[in-house]
Amino acid sequence: MELTKPSIRITTDAAEIDLDWLHAALSERAYWAIGRSREIVERSIAHSLCFSAFDGPQQVGFARVVTDEATFAWVCDVFVEDGRRGEGIGRRLMEAVVGDPRLAGLKRTVLATGSPGFYAPFGFVALEKPERWMMRPGPGATG
């Protein structure tokens, strides 16, 4: 069964991002970013590769990639509008991420998720040696 709606358009043009939608989606409905300020959302997208899904003029999905475009990338803030899940929009976003030439050939692309089954078809596997990974939590960490 084909779930992908042909009307969905994916763009990496950050100027097209609907900031009102994105800030509300992340700060009110994304469990890892509850309470994230608009200023932090704006700063995060200014320093990331951003993937946006649109149905006509309406933004219905988003994914953000923090990367040096040479060795490493971190996929985060993957979100599809609540009422639009299960239509293939998340898959379209991830296809765009793994197919982006700026992210081709990187040594590692990582992410943290509560939904590993969603990412597995795009080549993501569990960390090989998780004991080697460390983190330095920041003040008021908001994901």
Ligand SMILES: CC(C)(COP(=O)(O)OP(=O)(O)OC[C@H]1O[C@@H](n2cnc3c(N)ncnc32)[C@H](O)[C@@H]1OP(=O)(O)O)[C@@H](O)C(=O)NCCC(=O)NCCS
């Ligand atoms: C996870 C999320 C991005 C998926 O987007 P979506 O548009 O609903 O996903 P799609 O319709 O493109 O589904 C693609 C495939 O992934 C599967 N899938 C969707 N959500 C999944 C989940 N949470 N866990 C495992 N598999 C999932 C679908 O069943 C589908 O499988 P199929 O190809 O066998 O049919 C979306 O549900 C979402 O925004 N959830 C809330 C935020 C979130 O959890 N983000 C990820 C945090 S890391």
